[in-house]
Structures are given as structure tokens and as C-alpha cells.
Amino acid sequence: MLIVFALAALCSGAAAQTIRTPKGYPMYYEVHDGDTTFFDTIDPIWVFPRGRGFKKSGDWRREYRLVYNFNKIYPYALVGRKLMAQVDSTIAADATKRSQRTQYINQVEKELLSLFTADIKNMTTSQGLLLMRLVDRECGMSAYNIIKEYESGFAANFWQIVAKLFSQDLKTRYDPKGKDSKIEELVQVWDAGQWDQFYYSVFWEAPVKTVINVDHLKSEVKKKSSKKR
Secondary structure (H helix, E strand, C coil), rough: CCCHHHHHHHHHHHHHHCCCCCCCCCEEEEEEEEEEEEEECCCCHHHHHHCHHHCCCHHHHEEEEEHHHHHHHHHHHHHHHHHHHHHHHHHHCCCCCCCHHHHHHHHHHHHHHHHHHHHHCCCCCHHHHHHHHHHHHCCCCHHHHHHHCCCCHHHHHHHHHHHHHHCCCCCCCCCCCCHHHHHCCCHHHHHHHCCCHHHHHCCCCCCCCCCCCCCCCCCCHHHHCCCCC
């Protein structure tokens, strides 16, 4: 009797199982002399050597610092590109007058300061300079031209003078094949989705993610109320 109940339970359980359709697609194969060979296409991967070989060069400390700073700073450049596109789109869509545009830019500036002042103050000088290079790459404008476009020529010239006191030039454009080639290599690794593996190959630890909880700006162009006649 126990055997009957056990068989009945097994049968009912088997009947209740859902038939699963396998996902994917059949692999291509060829048969040669009785041997079957299967073929498939896999996504490419990047293989990084242990230690990256930085210590073989005299600038290995600089290389390590660049990788560390890039991991921390690049997300800010990506957010900057997104927010700048939003500002440009808002100005173009609203066909703002000069006074409205100035008021809107001032409002955006205050919002950006409230969002990022604390983060920027915690950046080192080298991280701040790297941010300028990456913003140029992502936004297609030098730091000088960004200030001139959204603020004024006077403000741009002022900050250009300040930058030169620290042997920097806000007008210098991003050069992916020249002095910014090492930065560009890191960007390519990031875009390929291999950054975590690359960072681990350098420091033998997972990268600390920079989380920026800013998706869009709240600033808007204030419409002038029409006067009643």
C-alpha cells in the first residue's frame, strides 16, 4: 500500500512540473570524417596582465594615480555631459530672450553649486585637472569655452589667468592621440565594459564606485507673465 501511495505521489509531482523551453539558439556544427565540431560566437574579452607592468617604467606612481583618479572622476564628466545637453535643449526649446537666458543660467549655476560643491572641494588638484580634461572630451568644449559660453568672456579670462598661475591652460583642447592618450586608453576600457577587471588587475581589489544621484536639473526658464490689457 505504501508503494502505491509513493508511486501516486511521484506521478502527480511529475505531472505538475512545467515543461521549460530551452533559451538561446542551436549551435552550428560540421562533421568531418565522423567527428562533429560545434561552432559558436562569443563576446570578446579583455585580458590584463598582473600588475600592468607599471613598475617597469619611471612613471609607475603617476600611472597608478591616474587609474585611481579616473575611477573616481569620470562619472562626474558623464553626468556633466548629460546636464549640459539638458541645459542646451532647454534654451533651444524655449527660444529664450537674453534676460531669461541669463536668469536661467544663474539658476542652473546655483543648483550645480548646491549639488557638487562638497564633492569638488574634496577633489585633489590632479583630480580637478583630470575632470577638466574629461569634461572637454565628453562635452566637446574646453573649460575656457564652457565658461565663456554660459557665463561671460570676462569670467573666462579671469579663470584663465588663475589657471596659468598653476601652469595650466583652460584653452587647451583634449588630445586623445597626444598628451591625453593615456586618459583615452582608460576611456576605451570603460566604454568596453571592462573597467572593473582592469582596475582589479592594477590594484588587486574591486574599484569603489562613484555614485552620483543626479539625473536631471530642476531649474527651468521662467516665463514672463503676459500683461492684461
